[in-house]
Ligand SMILES: NCc1[nH]cc(CCC(=O)O)c1CC(=O)O
């Protein structure tokens with residue numbers, strides 16, 4: 001009786017390390033990692049973020065050194081997030097358009113020191129620049145305005161592209177912004193600046209520590225449910241992705257990560273385009289809390305979770321564990 005036990009024993013292939021290596025379907029390498037980093041004002045400044053143990057905000061000068069270490073480890077790309085000074089946050093997020101804002105200074109400094117050794121991905125959304133912590137402009141009734149916000153996001157994207165961004169990553173979830181940003185990039189000659197759309201971004205409880213990192217937690221009233229997606233929905237994620245691809249996104253993102261691997265898989269199977277996922281701040285904090293409680297082995301958990309993203313169909317993962325994981329992978 002072939003094809004059944006005892007002729008077929010799947011444990012045969014698992015019996016030795018060399019055989020397991022030979023049968024492995026998915027590999028994780030440092031090239032799969034995008035490292036999100038937080039930049040703050042000053043010189044020689046490192047500010048640890050208590051809800052993200054092991055993660056700090058860095059001033060531009062120190063961030064350049066971190067970028068160099070990441071490049072040396074084979075990490076291909078950084079995702080930059082600014083901690084805008086409180087007095088530069090306003091109703092309309094105008095600081096996002098300032099060519100000398102923190103984000104632009106960080107871009108220029110890293111580019112000057114490292115050239116094209118590492119890619120620079122910039123978040124497009126107004127939350128680090130508004131005094132209300134929402135990703136867009138507020139209407140009279142507090143509703144986040146779609147079309148008016150897009151105009152600012154286009155300006156923000158061009159501002160970042162002029163400062164040297166390689167990948168524009170809109171995380172705001174306004175309808176139609178990808179097409180508007182692509183048009184503007186083409187018009188200004190930024191034909192090779194990519195767009196990685198946060199296409200399926202959910203209104204999630206996993207973003208808390210990030211809001212500490214960019215100091216929006218205290219500013220934000222209410223939630224982001226009128227623009228970020230309902231965690232109950234899958235079909236809608238496919239429509240979001242389809243529209244963003246039609247509007248010119250080069251790659252798409254699903255966010256958060258691990259609880260949404262089913263979405264990654266469906267997007268990948270449906271569209272066969274590069275899909276990225278963001279293992280967000282709350283996911284990082286959960287792993288670190290488990291480690292601190294003695295409930296988990298950090299190294300094993302980091303590598304297993306990141307491998308799971310690859311297995312689900314991701315081309316890469318944004319993770320705060322990127323440097324740690326890259327070091328483990330180099331061993
Ligand atoms: N545009 C906001 C933005 N960009 C990335 C994250 C979250 C990332 C993380 O939690 O690590 C958020 C938070 C939010 O939508 O409130």
Ligand SMILES: [Mg+2]
Pocket residue numbers: 173174175176199240243244
């Ligand atoms: Mg959309």
